[in-house]
Amino acid sequence: MRATFTVRLISASTTYAIRNEVLRPGRPVKECYFSGDDSPGTFHLGIFKDEKIIGVASFMKNSNPFFEPIAQFQLRGMAILPEHKGQGLGTLLLKEGESKIKQEVKEPFLWFNARVTAIDFYKKHGYESFGQKFEVPGVCEHIVMLKHLESKNK
Structure with a gap:
């Protein structure tokens, strides 16, 4: 029997075990x-395989001072x-989070501190790096990544 994957909203506390x-x-x-x-404004997503949580991502209304004060969200703790x-499960979480943000605000902007090992994954989804790598x-080493999301509320 083929596994079924679903993405749904979860509580912050549900993310902790997988983040850890x-x-x-x-x-x-x-x-x-x-x-x-x-x-x-923060929401957490979990991806489930046959009702067992196997991945998480958190999206927070949080502004980075390096960017203009538009509708900014920060991705944190994707795992x-x-x-x-x-x-492809990370892609499902990321796309679901982007979709939810785009429904909430005009001209949304998503940024995050990406592990350098994940840069290629995010670039594949249209994100660009900003600034220098930092520890x-x-x-581990990280870099800021960002993307202007096209809003469904235009």
């Missing part, structure tokens, strides 16, 4: 509680369990 396993392995789970997780990578202490 994928993004902060061997570290205290409290490092996976992000500022903004419970802020107004797919290692045994499910390479199946997130105790994690």
Whole structure:
């Protein structure tokens, strides 16, 4: 029988176990509680395989001072369990998040701090890098990436 994948809204606390396993392995789970997780305008998506959560992504209304004060969202904590990578599931989460943002605001803008190992994935989806690479202490090297999303509210 073929697996069924679904993407749906989840709570911030539902993201923590997968964030911990994928993004902060061997570290205290409290490092996976992000500022903004419970802020107004933040939403969290989970991808499920036959009702088991296997990936997460969080989208927060958060402005980066390097960019103009338009409707900015920040992607944080996108993670797919290692045994499910390479199946297009990150793409499903990203596209669902973009779609939800585009329904909410005019001229939306999505930015995030991407791990350098994920740059090619995001470039494939139309994101561009900004500035210089930087180290997130105790994690790995990152770079800011961004994309102006076409709004459905034009």
